[in-house]
Every structure is written in structure tokens, then in C-alpha cells.
Amino acid sequence: MSNSDGDDGCEIVAVVAGPSTSSSDDPSTSNLSSKETPRPRRIYEFIIRCCIRLEALNRTACTSILLMKRLYERQIVKCICNYSLATACILIASKSEEDSAVRIRDVVNCAHRILNPDEPAMEVDDTFWTQRRSLGRLEFVVLRELSFETYFEHPHQLLSIYLDTLVSWMPQEFEKFPIKDEVFSVLRDCYVIPEFVLEHSKESVALAVLSLVLKGHNITVPSCRDFYTIFSKHMTEKKLRLLEEEILQDVYYQRLK
Amino acid sequence: MELFLVSLLDTRRRAFSSLGTSSAPDDEKVKAKTISCFQGQLFKLKSKCAPIVSQPYRTWSLSDSMSQLADRLAADGIIVEEDCALRNPVPEPRHHRPKPRTHSMYSSRMYHPTYYGDAVVQESCVLGSDGESVEVSPCTSDQMPNSAPRYVVNVKMRQKPARKWSEEEIQKRLSLPADLRLPVSVLEKLNKAPLDQPLTRKNRRASLSEIGFGKLETYERLERLGEGTYATVIKGRSLLTNKFVALKEIRLEQDEGAPCTAIREVSLLRNLRHANVVTLHDIIHTDRLLTLVFEYVEKDLKQYMDSIQDRYYMNLKNIRLFIFQLLRGLAYCHQRKVLHRDLKPQNLLVTARGELKLADFGLARAKSVPTKTYSNEVVTLWYRPPDVLLGSTDYSTHIDMWGVGCILYEMAKMRPLFTSVSREEQLGFIFRTLGAPDPDRHPTICSSPEFPNFFRQCYDDGLGQKRRLEYMCREFDKRLFDLLRRFLQYEGRDRMSAAEAMEHSFLRVLPPGVFQLKDDESVLTVPGVKLEPERTDESRISTLPAERSFLQK
Numbered sequence: 153m154s155n156s157d158g159d160d161g162c163e164i165v166a167v168v169a170g171p172s173t174s175s176s177d178d179p180s181t182s183n184l185s186s187k188e189t190p191r192p193r194r195i196y197e198f199i200i201r202c203c204i205r206l207e208a209l210n211r212t213a214c215t216s217i218l219l220m221k222r223l224y225e226r227q228i229v230k231c232i233c234n235y236s237l238a239t240a241c242i243l244i245a246s247k248s249e250e251d252s253a254v255r256i257r258d259v260v261n262c263a264h265r266i267l268n269p270d271e272p273a274m275e276v277d278d279t280f281w282t283q284r285r286s287l288g289r290l291e292f293v294v295l296r297e298l299s300f301e302t303y304f305e306h307p308h309q310l311l312s313i314y315l316d317t318l319v320s321w322m323p324q325e326f327e328k329f330p331i332k333d334e335v336f337s338v339l340r341d342c343y344v345i346p347e348f349v350l351e352h353s354k355e356s357v358a359l360a361v362l363s364l365v366l367k368g369h370n371i372t373v374p375s376c377r378d379f380y381t382i383f384s385k386h387m388t389e390k391k392l393r394l395l396e397e398e399i400l401q402d403v404y405y406q407r408l409k
Numbered sequence: 410m411e412l413f414l415v416s417l418l419d420t421r422r423r424a425f426s427s428l429g430t431s432s433a434p435d436d437e438k439v440k441a442k443t444i445s446c447f448q449g450q451l452f453k454l455k456s457k458c459a460p461i462v463s464q465p466y467r468t469w470s471l472s473d474s475m476s477q478l479a480d481r482l483a484a485d486g487i488i489v490e491e492d493c494a495l496r497n498p499v500p501e502p503r504h505h506r507p508k509p510r511t512h513s514m515y516s517s518r519m520y521h522p523t524y525y526g527d528a529v530v531q532e533s534c535v536l537g538s539d540g541e542s543v544e545v546s547p548c549t550s551d552q553m554p555n556s557a558p559r560y561v562v563n564v565k566m567r568q569k570p571a572r573k574w575s576e577e578e579i580q581k582r583l584s585l586p587a588d589l590r591l592p593v594s595v596l597e598k599l600n601k602a603p604l605d606q607p608l609t610r611k612n613r614r615a616s617l618s619e620i621g622f623g624k625l626e627t628y629e630r631l632e633r634l635g636e637g638t639y640a641t642v643i644k645g646r647s648l649l650t651n652k653f654v655a656l657k658e659i660r661l662e663q664d665e666g667a668p669c670t671a672i673r674e675v676s677l678l679r680n681l682r683h684a685n686v687v688t689l690h691d692i693i694h695t696d697r698l699l700t701l702v703f704e705y706v707e708k709d710l711k712q713y714m715d716s717i718q719d720r721y722y723m724n725l726k727n728i729r730l731f732i733f734q735l736l737r738g739l740a741y742c743h744q745r746k747v748l749h750r751d752l753k754p755q756n757l758l759v760t761a762r763g764e765l766k767l768a769d770f771g772l773a774r775a776k777s778v779p780t781k782t783y784s785n786e787v788v789t790l791w792y793r794p795p796d797v798l799l800g801s802t803d804y805s806t807h808i809d810m811w812g813v814g815c816i817l818y819e820m821a822k823m824r825p826l827f828t829s830v831s832r833e834e835q836l837g838f839i840f841r842t843l844g845a846p847d848p849d850r851h852p853t854i855c856s857s858p859e860f861p862n863f864f865r866q867c868y869d870d871g872l873g874q875k876r877r878l879e880y881m882c883r884e885f886d887k888r889l890f891d892l893l894r895r896f897l898q899y900e901g902r903d904r905m906s907a908a909e910a911m912e913h914s915f916l917r918v919l920p921p922g923v924f925q926l927k928d929d930e931s932v933l934t935v936p937g938v939k940l941e942p943e944r945t946d947e948s949r950i951s952t953l954p955a956e957r958s959f960l961q962k
Contacts, residue, residue, distance in 0.1 A: 247669035248676060256665050288666035292694055295667065300675040
């Protein structure tokens, strides 16, 4: 999936929960090496993929990723299957974002389909019910681990405002290209590098994404090439270009040299 | 919208294999790259995700041992740790720190911020906070859930006054409020452990759990206070502080896990610390029940109004006191981008001293993306603004302000402003009372697709003038009426915000000290601000008996 990873084969670590793993404060008791644990990025991609299948809100995916990111700062990721944690994060995010489209049953099914693409869809049997029940329980474990802190501020709102302004300025371009949808998809993709989203200001992230998509369609904002200076006083061309490069390189693995 | 990233990654190699080095300037390079990205069908939306994973996974399941672990973790209890930490700002290593395998006393002392002096802790010497042995200390374990064997104080060991880990110090160390009564068993246990080592997160949690946080047994259930749609509220008593608490018990549907209202209520409340917002003390999660432990407040505003002997008038000073506190709490929430969405007198708690606290944040939500359509079923019908009744989804802080207006009227008149059973009736009441909306001045209302139907149906009922707000409020204090009018506006943007309303001339009468309070300071700490006794003749809004008899109808 990524350049460095080589092929797409991915070793998932089954839940290794035994007596030893309960003492989550001591890393040495966990017998998982970093080799076996999937990379965070893979988990984030899994979340995005799952959310798309669930037809969840864009924001739900973003919140789940940030929840997961926060779990990575804790010891719990060393003792509980990361994919399970990610699934629980999706569940929590959908509830905290009021995304009523997402139900626990669909989440279990989706995760199963994505993680086991070669297997038939899940039957409604004991295994299914067990997974569903344990996911409900894991949800509480995660909530407790996060001390019920599930609220994040995303750049979406700002991006909507920017888009709204641009639509009235250049309606034809917006009719011709699906800019709105693409902008939000690119923004969601940026969350595979949560650090990128968290380290930069919301304005910077929103503008970089917007500018990148416009450039992709070879659109210039009519009679206002440096539109970004209107939206944010602190934005300069150089800074914007750096951010764009960062997205292309880190998120989409495009080498620029 | 299909997954972008997947499609990008899938076709990445194809699209970019031809791209080599280019001599264009940086910006051009970015641009060229992106354009080719788009042209290379990377942005084509796929209907299905490509299977990325080629090998079947060994498992994706939460095994039984997982469930056990979950049980164990849940049994430890969920602790809102910041709760205590904020109240008692003792420097405390709350974050996890990798624990070295072997600990020399010295090294650990070096970086432990709560290191107290250099006396050696005597494991067997347990003393109460008053310097006496726990045997005679008032802190007994009698009503404690886990009655531990009493500890025998070893007098022999008492060579120097080694009162190292008294109750007080443990409270400090665990960042607990000072009024807790610690069980003897905990004191004993904590003293046995080498306490001058840094306190890990796990240890702290374990200690807190042993003290009784996060345990259902810690709270004695007394009587049922009320029942909501998703929770039962029970009066209880905390065995730790011996104070009353309100236990909000949320039934867990096994199917969907934690209810979304509960998650939101907790995640919002834990970020709100304000004298006019109800405090969440503890969260307890058992298999079938999620219990939120709140501070106990004697009455809600509805009960307070019902309890006033003179059923028609409330002391104007108290109206001012309550509305100011309501605005103060709301201004704080709105500043934190939290809407209450369900304001009504039943959700405003009033203490015996006259403090007002916002409660029931189940429907509240942190506002974020405006593209999102909020659910329409939010505010209780009587307190719902007309734009929401007409199906507007443009929610902002102004939806709460309409409710404030209704509550203000209700306090002044001692009965609700609009009482209706249906949406149609409610809108009819509103239009009759406030007059017909004007298409120029109230575009949001008038442009609503449903507006014409309602307007035709329910505008005129023959009562005419007597239904108008001006007539209904003719005996009101002028400034109170002006404030009321500013809340009851058709257009959301015309409604006065909570922060602005605090500056209104009706409230400017309050001592200036109330405007300079910190978030967690109660208005009642300001000299001269207190709950006035009700039914004092001189402070009535109106004293005309004729009007009273009119109101009685």
C-alpha cells in the first residue's frame, strides 16, 4: 500500500490478550514486536475505507482517526488488536458526531469484509454475535482509555466557508468539476497523516487542500490568483507550496524531485 | 464519494511512472504533478474499493480473553481524572511514564514532584490525619463497602513522627478533593506500597478504584427523582463524602453499545467547568448500566416556581438572579461551541442558596460543520424557536436564546409563554403573540416552504389584541420586557446573544462584581447577591388586584 511497505500483504496481529497483557503499563510484558503490529497509517487507511463502505460522514472518519491517533499514545495499542480498536473508534466517532447512519452491525460486517476480502460475508451466527457484543464492550474500554474525550475541531467548517465564497465567485468552474466533493475527500485523505492535520492550523490545512484540488484541475481563481491571502492573512505562496508538497509527498507518496 | 486514497494508491504507479525529473520551478512542479494526478484517473470515483489485502487475515475477532480484559478494565471503573485534578492543583505525574524495572529510592525521589521530606516510610505505621492511630480516628471503615481488617498500629516502630502518608497526604497525592473520607483499607494499602515512587497512571487508577470511585457500591441509592427518555435519575448518597449525589442511570441496550446521547453528554460535560453548569463527578459502567454521578441539586426551576406560595408572582430580584446565571452558563457553553438545545425550566437546577445550574446535556452538541443537518427533534416544543419548528437546519447559538426568552417570561408571569401540544398549534401561538412575520424583515421564517400553510391556518383566532405580547406583558418591568423582546425574535441573527444579554440594562443593576467572576466562582460569592425570600409585597412586578383576577382566568 505504501512505497516503503512494498506489497499489500499485511500481517495482522490477532488479539493477544492473556493474563500478561492486562498490565498494560509495562511495555515489556507485551510480546508483540513492532514487526507484527500494523503501521498506524495502515490502520488509518482501514478506518477511511471502512467509513466509506459504511457511507459514514466525512467527519466521522476524521474523528475516528484522531481517536485512534490518541490511542496510539497509550499502551493499550500494544495489547489489543489494533484493527479492533480502530473499529471501536469508528463506532464511538459515529455516536459522538451524531452520524445515525452507522450501526454496530454494519460496522462489524464492514470491518470483516475489508479485513477478510476472500472470505464470504459474515453469517448471522454465534461468531457474529460474539464479535458484536465484544465490540460493544471494547467501545467502553476505549472510551475509558480516552477518558470520554471525543471532541475535535476539524478544518471542515472553514473549508465549507472557503468553498462557499469561491462558489459565488466562480460558479462555472464548480459546475464543471466536482470540486466540492474532491476537496473533502482530499481533506479526509490527509488524515492518514494525523500529525499533518494537527500540527498545522486549520486555515493552512483547508487552504492547502483547496489550492491543491484547484491546481489539479488547472483552475486559477479568476482575477484573484492569490485568493489564499484573502482567506488567511498569514498564508504566503511559499508556505502554501510547502504544504501542498507535504500533502503530495506524505499522503499520496508523490516524489517531486 | 468513494475512497480517494485507495484509488490514488492503486493507480499511482501507472500514472507516475512516466514522470521523471523536471526543470520547472517548484510551483510548476507541484502543479504539473497534481494535474497529471488528476488526468491519470486517480480522481475517478470507483464504485467499489479494490481489495487491498491479498492474504486472508488470521483473525479479526475479539476473543474471549479480550472480553475478559474488557471486564477487568471496566471493573476498575471509569474515572474522570481531570475532575479532581482541576480542583486541587497539586503537581502530579498523571501521564504515563515508562517505569524502570528496579527502582532505587534515590532516583525515584529525584524526579517525583510530590516528594515529601526524607523520612523513611514505615510500612506498618498507619495514622489518621489527626495524628492518632486509625483505630480511634473518626475515619472508620464501618460503612465502607469493603470492610478491611483493622490494622494494628505497631507502636514500637514509632521512633520518630513518621506521619508520611496520612489521609491528607494521600488525598493530595491522588489529587482528590479534601472532603473525602478515605477507607482505612486504602490508607493501609497505600502505606504498604513504596509510596515515594512516582505514581503511575495505573497505580493512581487502582488507588482511586479502591477508594471507591467508579464503583456502584460507593453510592447508596435513596429515591427516584425522575425518569427521562433514556435515563432514570435517582437520588443517592456518596459514602465517600457523605453528600447527596444525583445518579443518572442509563440503560444499556446490548445491541448498540453505549448510547450516543450518553457519550455526548459525558464528552461535553467533562470539558465544561463552570459554576452554572452541573458538575459530573464520576462515571460507573457495569454490564447493563452506565451511571453518571452528578452533584445533587435540590430543585429544578420548575419545582422552585411551583413551590412559591404566591402563585402569580416571583420576586423580581430572583428573576434577575436566575436569568443572569442562566445567561452566564450559556455564554460559557456557547463560547466553548456547545449548544444546549434543550432549555426548559426542568433542566435548570436551583440550589437552596439560589445558584442556578444548567443540566441535561444529552441533546447538546458541539457545533461543527454547518453542512450537517441537525435532527429536528431537539428542543421541547414549548421552548422551541419558530425557525426550528418550521424545519430550519441552520442551528447556531441563537436556538438557545429563544428558550431563554420563554423562560424569562415564565418566571415573570409564573406560567409558560406558549403551551401547545402540536407543532401547528405552537406556531400559531407564536404568530398570534408576536405578530405576523414580515417577508422583508424575517426572510428565514417566510421563505420556509411550510410557512404559508401554517400562517393561513392559525393566524387569526378572534382574540386579537389580548393575545399580543405587549398586552400580556403590560405589567412587566420595562427593562425586563425589553430584554424579553430581544430574545423573542423571529430571525436567529436578531436574537441577543447570551454574552450581550449579560450587559443588558435589566441586569446592569446587579453589583459590578458579578461581571468579573472567574468561571468556577458562583455569583453568590459576590457581596449583596443572594436569593431573596419570595412573596415580599414591595418587589412584585405588579400589585394590582384587578390584574391578578385577570390572570387567574
